[in-house]
Amino acid sequence: MAKFNKKKDGGLPPVNTAALPDIVFMLLFFFMVATEMRPNTLKIANNLPVANQIEKLDKKNPISFIYIGKPSENYTAKFGTEARIQVNDDFADVSDIVPFINQERAALREEQIPYLTVSLKVDKKANMGIVGDVKQELRKANALKINYTTGTGDVSANED
Amino acid sequence: MAKRAAPEVNAGSMADIAFLLLIFFLVTTTIPKDSGISRKLPPIDPNEQEPPVIRQKNIFTVALNGKDQLMVEDKLMEIKDLRAAAVEFLDNNGDGTCSFCKGKRDPESSDNPTDKAVISLKNERETSYATYISVQNELVAAYNELRNRRALEIGAEHGFPNMNFLEMQARYDDVRWGGNKEKLKEVIEQIQLEIPQKLSEVQ
Numbered sequence: 238m239a240k241f242n243k244k245k246d247g248g249l250p251p252v253n254t255a256a257l258p259d260i261v262f263m264l265l266f267f268f269m270v271a272t273e274m275r276p277n278t279l280k281i282a283n284n285l286p287v288a289n290q291i292e293k294l295d296k297k298n299p300i301s302f303i304y305i306g307k308p309s310e311n312y313t314a315k316f317g318t319e320a321r322i323q324v325n326d327d328f329a330d331v332s333d334i335v336p337f338i339n340q341e342r343a344a345l346r347e348e349q350i351p352y353l354t355v356s357l358k359v360d361k362k363a364n365m366g367i368v369g370d371v372k373q374e375l376r377k378a379n380a381l382k383i384n385y386t387t388g389t390g391d392v393s394a395n396e397d
Numbered sequence: 398m399a400k401r402a403a404p405e406v407n408a409g410s411m412a413d414i415a416f417l418l419l420i421f422f423l424v425t426t427t428i429p430k431d432s433g434i435s436r437k438l439p440p441i442d443p444n445e446q447e448p449p450v451i452r453q454k455n456i457f458t459v460a461l462n463g464k465d466q467l468m469v470e471d472k473l474m475e476i477k478d479l480r481a482a483a484v485e486f487l488d489n490n491g492d493g494t495c496s497f498c499k500g501k502r503d504p505e506s507s508d509n510p511t512d513k514a515v516i517s518l519k520n521e522r523e524t525s526y527a528t529y530i531s532v533q534n535e536l537v538a539a540y541n542e543l544r545n546r547r548a549l550e551i552g553a554e555h556g557f558p559n560m561n562f563l564e565m566q567a568r569y570d571d572v573r574w575g576g577n578k579e580k581l582k583e584v585i586e587q588i589q590l591e592i593p594q595k596l597s598e599v600q
Contacts, residue, residue, distance in 0.1 A: 258408065261415035265422060272426035286527040288534040290541055293570075294431040305526075356431065359526045365461075366522030368529075376441050385530060386433035392476065392534050395527040 281306035281323050286361040287390035294384055298352040301341045305367055306360030320363035334374035354382045361395060434533055455507050457486045457516045461532060463523030476531050483539035487514050497547055510592050519599040540594050547588050555584050562588055
């Protein structure tokens with residue numbers, strides 16, 4: 238009775254995965270375009286406060302970053318738990334700020350030097366003492382354009 | 398011999414390779430978060446000038462102590478009330494020279510925001526950075542509130558109706574915006590001149 242042969246039950250047909258690489262590549266390109274390489278390896282906690290009256294940092298102008306926060310766990314034995322400064326890839330003292338700014342300036346084209354903006358990325362638990370010291374050093378180095386880099390949100394989120 | 402077609406390359410592992418790259422980029426990169434409150438530090442003046450004399454009623458003193466308590470004009474205050482207090486101070490128009498102010502004209506408060514009223518911010522070494530940023534944010538917000546109001550008043554006669562100050566600035570920085578940037582710049586500069594951000598920090 239070949240006429241009534243049962244159809245073979247093959248289960249569900251396999252899903253076609255030929256487009257999977259395309260999807261993944263699309264994601265890959267999105268991330269390559271939207272993100273940037275981590276500029277510095279942070280050795281400190283850096284949980285920025287939030288604000289809502291913020292301006293975007295102008296990418297056309299050169300930006301230098303100064304990080305402040307308490308050393309991360311691996312470094313507490315050596316550097317303690319008080320907030321410290323990090324420039325480039327290493328811990329720094331207040332006295333290192335002026336040489337750091339001069340070094341950043343040396344890497345710039347001359348006409349860009351007056352537009353150098355210093356972005357202060359300060360952990361929200363840090364206290365103002367060290368920030369005040371850094372600001373004083375920046376005045377000594379004549380780097381007067383600064384930006385307190387923050388996240389976006391209502392300031393009530395800063396209290397906890 | 399019959400010519401054989403080249404065998405098809407197996408692309409099955411292409412997805413794996415792409416995933417590998419994707420994960421690499423996810424781990425090594427960050428989404429840049431570069432916005433914040435811009436400030437200009439005062440330059441160090443080698444020949445110490447006499448500070449200009451400012452009358453006490455034109456100074457709005459904001460002080461933060463080591464326990465993150467906020468004191469405004471010698472009274473304790475919550476951060477959420479700071480914005481309204483700063484607006485009231487700036488908008489007071491004590492000497493009547495400010496044509497756009499809507500304040501109470503209290504003779505004990507500031508004369509005018511254009512060249513008299515100054516906000517002085519003092520903090521201690523123990524003040525936490527989060528509180529300091531909150532206060533800075535509220536003070537900037539107070540200035541922006543006045544500037545926005547002024548922009549809505551004068552914007553229409555310059556051809557920019559229903560646009561507040563922040564929108565004007567955003568439009569001015571937007572390359573794709575097709576409007577008259579020269580005119581917009583004039584309006585922005587006029588507002589900045591009328592309501593300058595006079596925020597001094599005590600060292």
